[in-house]
Amino acid sequence: xxxxxxxxxxxxxxxxxxxxxxxxxxxxxxxxxxxxxxxxxxxxxxxxxxxxxxxxxxxxxxxxxxxxxxxxxxxxxxxxxxxxxxxxxxxxxxxxxxxxxxxxxxxxxxxxxxxxxxxxxxxxxxxxxxxxxxxxxxxxxxxxxxxxxxxxxxxxxxxxxxxxxxxxxxxxxxxxxxxxxxxxxxxxxxxxxxxxxxxxxxxxxxxxxxxxxxxxxxxxxxxxxxxxxxxxxxxxxxxxxxxxxxxxxxxxxxxxxxxxxxxxxxxxxxxxxxxxxxxxxxxxxxxxxxxx
Numbered sequence: 478x479x480x481x482x483x484x485x486x487x488x489x490x491x492x493x494x495x496x497x498x499x500x501x502x503x504x505x506x507x508x509x510x511x512x513x514x515x516x517x518x519x520x521x522x523x524x525x526x527x528x529x530x531x532x533x534x535x536x537x538x539x540x541x542x543x544x545x546x547x548x549x550x551x552x553x554x555x556x557x558x559x560x561x562x563x564x565x566x567x568x569x570x571x572x573x574x575x576x577x578x579x580x581x582x583x584x585x586x587x588x589x590x591x592x593x594x595x596x597x598x599x600x601x602x603x604x605x606x607x608x609x610x611x612x613x614x615x616x617x618x619x620x621x622x623x624x625x626x627x628x629x630x631x632x633x634x635x636x637x638x639x640x641x642x643x644x645x646x647x648x649x650x651x652x653x654x655x656x657x658x659x660x661x662x663x664x665x666x667x668x669x670x671x672x673x674x675x676x677x678x679x680x681x682x683x684x685x686x687x688x689x690x691x692x693x694x695x696x697x698x699x700x701x702x703x704x705x706x707x708x709x710x711x712x713x714x715x716x717x718x719x720x721x722x723x724x725x726x727x728x729x730x731x732x733x734x735x736x737x738x739x740x741x742x743x744x745x746x747x748x749x750x751x752x753x754x755x756x757x758x759x760x761x762x763x764x765x766x767x768x769x
Contacts, residue, residue, distance in 0.1 A: 521558045524566070531567050531761060534559070534592070535754070537584055538573040545579070552583055559591045567766050568648070569594040571757055572601045581608035589639045590647040593766070596757035599623040599656040606631045611638075612711060623656050625706035626714060629735060632663040633709075636733050640665055651764075655679065655740075655756045659702040662736040662760065666729075670765040673725050676736045679760035686755045687743035702739030 490497045517534075524532070537555070540548050562568060570592040575581050581604060589595070597605070599619055607614045612630040632652050640649040642665075650668040653676070654661045660683075662676040681693065688697050708714035708728050717726055719739065726737040 517555060517558050521561050524562060529566060531569065532562055533569045533571065533758070533761070535571040535573065537570070537580075537588065538575045541575050541577050541580060548577075548580055548583070552580075552587055556587050556591055559588070565768060567593040569596060569757065569761055571595075571754060572597040572605075573753075574600055575604060578604075578608045581605055585609045585639060589635075589649050590645075593648050594651040594653070594761070595635075595649065596653045596655070596753065596760075598654070598753055599628070602628065602631055602654060605635070611635070622658055622701070622703065624710070625659070625661070625703060625737065626708055626710040628654060628656075628661060629663075629708050629714070629730075630711045632661065632735070633730055633733055636663060636665055637731070641668070653679065653757050653760045655683070655753060657701070657740065658742055659737060659739050660756070660760075664734050666732050666734055668767050670767065671763055672734070672736050673727065675760040675763040676738050677725050678763045679756040680738045680740045682755050682759040683752060684741035684743055686748055686752055687746040689747040693741055697745065698741035698743055700739055701742055708735070 540551060543551070559568060568591070570588065572584075572595065585605060585608065602623075603613070603616060603619065606612060611634045613627045616627070632654060635652060636649065639647060641647045650665040652663045654663070660676050660680050662672045662679075664672055684693050684698050685691065688694060690697070702719070704719045705717065707716055709730070714730075715728055717728065717737075719726055719737075724739055728735050728737075
């Protein structure tokens with residue numbers, strides 16, 4: 478049985494002498510089954526019956542509360558189960574907030590090579606880089622809106638170091654990064670199509686889901702994304718200015734394509750839980766994978 482709660486505070490809300498500098502949310506979970514990934518083998522064994530076009534996995538962060546020994550054992554079994562998924566079926570892994578550097582490091586080295594796509598936010602991206610000694614890992618936390626160039630550097634590093642290449646047996650070819658005010662899709666060239674539409678669709682659903690509306694209500698959303706940014710801080714990246722009439726920006730770097738779009742941010746959010754899942758799901762819905 479799962480017991481979850483999601484209290485949250487709005488920007489400027491006060492509790493005694495404290496005032497929230499930004500919106501905060503805390504999710505508490507007590508889920509013994511998913512905490513040990515108990516149902517993964519049953520799920521994988523059922524795939525032959527319903528023959529999916531895509532598999533979406535999540536919950537590895539729930540292992541954060543397990544002992545190191547159990548984490549190590551189950552992670553090896555998780556990799557074995559994922560490897561049993563029929564060849565040709567794309568596998569998307571949605572990450573979530575974690576605090577265990579060793580577990581995250583193991584996920585990077587063991588799980589990333591057997592999945593096709595990742596979904597993650599700014600906290601997970603920086604923690605991942607810190608765990609695996611990636612770019613900008615000396616940064617303790619983001620200061621306000623995550624810097625686009627730094628985010629781009631980390632996404633590039635993940636796909637270059639842990640993604641598919643001629644010299645590496647990895648299935649990872651796609652990452653969907655989402656933060657409050659903008660999204661970036663990064664893909665290894667030759668494996669995915671329609672990513673411009675995919676990142677735009679993910680940004681659109683962020684506004685409708687948070688505001689609980691069927692379509693974007695311009696009076697209830699705002700644009701807070703940077704309109705000018707550098708695409709890298711580790712090399713001579715491009716300096717890009719976003720064109721409002723063509724807001725999805727595309728750039729390329731050593732065989733990896735990046736797609737950036739601002740997000741219409743809900744001013745008074747109604748739904749926040751599961752927002753990242755909805756963003757990644759919408760992006761996947763519009764994505765076209767090239768069979769290899």
